[in-house]
Amino acid sequence: xxxxxxxxxxxxxxxxxxxxxxxxxxxxxxxxxxxxxxxxxxxxxxxxxxxxxxxxxxxxxxxxxxxxxxxxxxxxxxxxxxxxxxxxxxxxxxxxxxxxxxxxxxxxxxxxxxxxxxxxxxxxxxxxxxxxxxxxxxxxxxxxxxxxxxxxxxxxxxxxxxxxxxxxxxxxxxxxxxxxxxxxxxxxxxxxxxxxxxxxxxxxxxxxxxxxxxxxxxxxxxxxxxxxxxxxxxxxxxxxxxxxxxxxxxxxxxxxxxxxxxxxxxxxxxxxxxxxxxxxxxxxxxxxxxxxxxxxxxxx
Amino acid sequence: xxxxxxxxxxxxxxxxxxxxxxxxxxxxxxxxxxxxxxxxxxxxxxxxxxxxxxxxxxxxxxxxxxxxxxxxxxxxxxxxxxxxxxxxxxxxxxxxxxxxxxxxxxxxxxxxxxxxxxxxxxxxxxxxxxxxxxxxxxxxxxxxxxxxxxxxxxxxxxxxxxxxxxxxxxxxxxxxxxxxxxxxxxxxxxxxxxxxxxxxxxxxxxxxxxxxxxxxxxxxxxxxxxxxxxxxxxxxxxxxxxxxxxxxxxxxxxxxxxxxxxxxxxxxxxxxxxxxxxxxxxxxxxxxxxxxxxxxxxxxxxxxxxxxxxxxxxxxxxxxxxxxxxxxxxxxxxxxxxxxxxxxxxxxxxxxxxxxxxxxxxxxxxxxxxxxxxxxxxxxxxxxxxxxxxxxxxxxxxxxxxxxxxxxxxxxxxxxxxxxxxxxxxxxxxxxxxxx
Numbered sequence: 001x002x003x004x005x006x007x008x009x010x011x012x013x014x015x016x017x018x019x020x021x022x023x024x025x026x027x028x029x030x031x032x033x034x035x036x037x038x039x040x041x042x043x044x045x046x047x048x049x050x051x052x053x054x055x056x057x058x059x060x061x062x063x064x065x066x067x068x069x070x071x072x073x074x075x076x077x078x079x080x081x082x083x084x085x086x087x088x089x090x091x092x093x094x095x096x097x098x099x100x101x102x103x104x105x106x107x108x109x110x111x112x113x114x115x116x117x118x119x120x121x122x123x124x125x126x127x128x129x130x131x132x133x134x135x136x137x138x139x140x141x142x143x144x145x146x147x148x149x150x151x152x153x154x155x156x157x158x159x160x161x162x163x164x165x166x167x168x169x170x171x172x173x174x175x176x177x178x179x180x181x182x183x184x185x186x187x188x189x190x191x192x193x194x195x196x197x198x199x200x201x202x203x204x205x206x207x208x209x210x211x212x213x214x215x216x217x218x219x220x221x222x223x224x225x226x227x228x229x230x231x232x233x234x235x236x237x238x239x240x241x242x243x244x245x246x247x248x249x250x251x252x253x254x255x256x257x258x259x260x261x262x263x264x265x266x267x268x269x270x271x272x273x274x275x276x277x278x279x280x281x282x283x284x285x286x287x288x289x290x291x292x293x294x295x296x297x298x299x300x
Numbered sequence: 301x302x303x304x305x306x307x308x309x310x311x312x313x314x315x316x317x318x319x320x321x322x323x324x325x326x327x328x329x330x331x332x333x334x335x336x337x338x339x340x341x342x343x344x345x346x347x348x349x350x351x352x353x354x355x356x357x358x359x360x361x362x363x364x365x366x367x368x369x370x371x372x373x374x375x376x377x378x379x380x381x382x383x384x385x386x387x388x389x390x391x392x393x394x395x396x397x398x399x400x401x402x403x404x405x406x407x408x409x410x411x412x413x414x415x416x417x418x419x420x421x422x423x424x425x426x427x428x429x430x431x432x433x434x435x436x437x438x439x440x441x442x443x444x445x446x447x448x449x450x451x452x453x454x455x456x457x458x459x460x461x462x463x464x465x466x467x468x469x470x471x472x473x474x475x476x477x478x479x480x481x482x483x484x485x486x487x488x489x490x491x492x493x494x495x496x497x498x499x500x501x502x503x504x505x506x507x508x509x510x511x512x513x514x515x516x517x518x519x520x521x522x523x524x525x526x527x528x529x530x531x532x533x534x535x536x537x538x539x540x541x542x543x544x545x546x547x548x549x550x551x552x553x554x555x556x557x558x559x560x561x562x563x564x565x566x567x568x569x570x571x572x573x574x575x576x577x578x579x580x581x582x583x584x585x586x587x588x589x590x591x592x593x594x595x596x597x598x599x600x601x602x603x604x605x606x607x608x609x610x611x612x613x614x615x616x617x618x619x620x621x622x623x624x625x626x627x628x629x630x631x632x633x634x635x636x637x638x639x640x641x642x643x644x645x646x647x648x649x650x651x652x653x654x655x656x657x658x659x660x661x662x663x664x665x666x667x668x669x670x671x672x673x674x675x676x677x678x679x680x681x682x683x684x685x686x687x688x689x690x691x692x693x694x695x696x697x698x699x700x701x702x703x704x705x706x707x708x709x710x711x712x713x714x715x716x717x718x719x720x721x722x723x724x725x726x727x728x729x730x731x732x733x734x735x736x
Contacts, residue, residue: 084513100307100523
């Protein structure tokens with residue numbers, strides 16, 4: 001079931017089309033990776049989802065209903081350009097953000113205490129934001145984003161500026177939120193994170209959505225029939241028509257088999273009497289798909 | 301609406317809790333002690349509503365004594381030839397004021413036979429001081445002519461002449477009233493000028509802080525930019541109001557203690573110094589008594605309400621403009637150049653106020669109290685002079701209208717400006733946003 005449907009949404013700034021007829025849907029409980037080079041229009045799309053901007057044309061359905069301002073209380077947004085009031089104390093700041101998201105004063109206070117405990121940062125409670133390190137204030141910012149238990153979470157580069165330990169904590173929190181059934185939009189340039197985290201992706205370039213779908217499905221769609229084969233004994237050469245050797249070492253080969261299924265290739269290899277210890281198809285990484293698609297759409 | 305309340309409270313409490321707030325709130329009143337200096341400034345500047353002054357000398361004593369015109373020609377005297385009824389002469393002639401010297405004028409002591417100054421418009425203290433000086437100089441000359449040769453020992457050559465100021469229609473025009481009104485006018489105008497400048501800048505900094513801190517985007521994904529803008533303006537306005545009311549309270553307390561205190565000082569100075577110049581002390585004392593008396597003539601309640609209304613409207617008018625500039629500015633220097641078009645009218649208003657107080661029924665006072673960008677400073681200053689109701693009404697109407705228009709445009713600039721990071725925004729672009 002799609003939690004967020006974006007239908008033919010366009011947004012112009014003057015003559016510049018930041019978003020041009022974008023349609024995509026994001027399933028409930030999934031992590032959606034929103035990708036694209038700088039200036040592609042990701043921020044504009046996110047700003048329309050968060051109701052900071054309104055689309056010129058097209059509609060956005062939030063949980064099946066036309067998007068409205070009341071929905072912003074069910075969205076948590078951590079922008080890439082983030083910040084907090086420097087002279088406010090951690091506790092006061094989180095309570096304030098929670099109240100702006102519609103929580104009652106009491107709920108806001110309870111939740112703040114809970115989250116400070118959960119991330120083990122109760123000792124920062126009365127520290128001013130300006131006293132915190134960058135990583136520390138990132139954590140506070142993350143709490144500020146999720147404190148009202150939003151059903152839709154939008155994280156723009158959530159790991160930037162975090163050390164490995166804190167990255168892992170945030171990573172765990174993201175997965176925990178997903179397990180709770182929250183829908184998450186994840187925007188990043190770091191493709192290895194997309195491979196690890198995202199269920200679905202959407203790729204935007206120059207205001208257009210050029211690719212959209214399930215990560216596994218996209219990988220197999222863009223696979224180039226490249227296989228890594230390991231042999232249990234040293235193998236010199238294999239000359240099979242239609243199969244190119246891309247890489248070769250003593251008992252390891254990377255093969256490119258055009259227009260042949262996995263089974264066909266495997267059978268051909270076995271027919272040669274080769275001792276195969278492992279056979280694996282190499283799927284393209286999201287990064288490869290990203291670069292390929294951006295380049296082809298740019299040159300088109 | 302609940303959220304705008306949270307915003308207001310954050311903006312308010314985060315400022316009121318600072319030490320600098322306490323500091324300025326309690327120290328600023330000391331500034332007001334600099335008033336005497338300002339009074340001197342006030343009297344120096346000219347007036348444009350009283351220029352030609354006729355002198356009707358019924359005593360005939362001043363036939364050969366010239367009255368000194370003002371060097372810049374802004375005020376000059378002319379002796380009338382006919383000795384008709386003064387009122388009729390005044391009505392037909394194009395004089396702005398009339399100095400009436402009674403037939404039985406007593407050169408030695410004018411206390412029982414005062415000289416009267418009648419004018420159509422109320423004379424400000426600048427005009428009064430000049431007329432006082434001119435008449436006293438003439439009298440001094442006359443005293444030398446009359447008494448220098450004759451060995452009269454009981455003549456005090458420098459004894460000040462008693463001059464009564466009257467208005468042609470309404471009669472008695474208390475000089476102490478004008479003094480007090482100008483003091484009160486100056487104080488209120490000054491207060492409004494200071495608070496708009498200080499708190500306008502505070503709004504500007506606040507908006508810029510949110511923008512450069514990048515907290516803005518988090519905020520506007522929770523609340524509407526308009527709520528954020530007005531939350532801040534109201535919050536900062538409440539800070540100003542808090543400070544304002546502390547100041548006014550101090551002013552009231554000051555008034556309560558000041559009046560008797562001034563009286564005491566007057567008496568004391570008389571006794572201790574032994575009247576050094578021979579002309580100041582007795583007059584001063586009566587002037588202070590007059591001041592104390594005329595405290596009753598000033599409608600503090602109405603002035604208070606008027607000041608409050610103009611403060612709020614003026615603050616919101618300028619506050620929204622400051623917020624818009626803050627949203628457009630990216631750094632301090634950039635913002636400063638953008639602030640200029642806002643600061644200019646406030647500074648002009650303040651300078652106009654000084655002229656207006658000097659001449660409360662002149663052109664500067666009138667137009668300054670009508671034009672929306674200057675009226676929040678000038679009208680409150682004039683309230684003690686009781687300007688006509690239609691003038692207040694027109695001024696309020698124009699001010700509210702301007703406020704609504706400015707809010708519409710400033711809101712637009714704010715909404716777009718807060719999303720523009722790291723980019724210098726030109727006036728041309730802002731203009732584009734406005735017409736979009």
